[in-house]
Amino acid sequence: KNEVEQSPQNLTAQEGEFITINCSYSVGISALHWLQQHPGGGIVSLFMLSSGKKKHGRLIATINIQEKHSSLHITASHPRDSAVYICAVRRWNDKLIFGTGTRLQVFP
Amino acid sequence: DTGVSQDPRHKITKRGQNVTFRCDPISEHNRLYWYRQTLGQGPEFLTYFQNEAQLEKSRLLSDRFSAERPKGSFSTLEIQRTEQGDSAMYLCASSHDGQAYEQYFGPGTRLTVT
Numbered sequence A: 001k002n003e004v005e006q007s008p009q010n011l012t013a014q015e016g017e018f019i020t021i022n023c024s025y026s027v028g029i030s031a032l033h034w035l036q037q038h039p040g041g042g043i044v045s046l047f048m049l050s051s052g053k054k055k056h057g058r059l060i061a062t063i064n065i066q067e068k069h070s071s072l073h074i075t076a077s078h079p080r081d082s083a084v085y086i087c088a089v090r091r092w093n094d095k096l097i098f099g100t101g102t103r104l105q106v107f108p
Numbered sequence B: 001d002t003g004v005s006q007d008p009r010h011k012i013t014k015r016g017q018n019v020t021f022r023c024d025p026i027s028e029h030n031r032l033y034w035y036r037q038t039l040g041q042g043p044e045f046l047t048y049f050q051n052e053a054q055l056e057k058s059r060l061l062s063d064r065f066s067a068e069r070p071k072g073s074f075s076t077l078e079i080q081r082t083e084q085g086d087s088a089m090y091l092c093a094s095s096h097d098g099q100a101y102e103q104y105f106g107p108g109t110r111l112t113v114t
Helices: none
Strands: A004-007 A010-014 A019-025 A031-037 A043-049 A052-056 A059-064 A069-074 A083-090 A096-098 A102-107 B005-007 B010-013 B019-024 B031-037 B044-050 B053-057 B065-068 B075-079 B088-095 B109-113
Touching (some): A004 A083, A069 A083
Parallel strands (some): B010 B109
Antiparallel strands (some): A019 A069, A083 A096, B031 B088, B044 B053, B065 B075
């Protein structure tokens, strides 16, 4: 079993839909990252959080430390949100462990 | 542009050849990380540096792989005697101790071994 599990693996949505991507982890962490990867490989950090909730524009990330679970929400999705979203947890030795990613496609 | 840069962006090589990749971190960042990502998978940790010191290496980093960061600035990752299984995206990231260790990623080097 992977230490970081994401669901779903693939997600298709119509423009305007509310989207949720889930991440569960089984190890102790100091922080959790949500990352976005576009075709071509570049990775952009969306959020780093260790408790509660963060919001940036149409993106919201939440984490429940007790349940070892985090969610990434996208409100009013748009085709430009199409990308792979990766959850990564930071161990106390600063190493990142990544999930396999959720491929999101938003159609007009 | 003051982000993390990697060179080259793409490399095609024949099996058995040696390849070297370069990463230039954000200038004030003292930590530098190398990751490898194969198709359809998330990145996997390879190694990381704090300044010029290589602090940890993954078991994924066989003796054909070597990484250096001689002056604590840019880093190189060399793969000797490449194998087809080395085909992957090699990602570099950097961070600064004073910024809660948030890592900034470069665009990656895509290696194809034929």
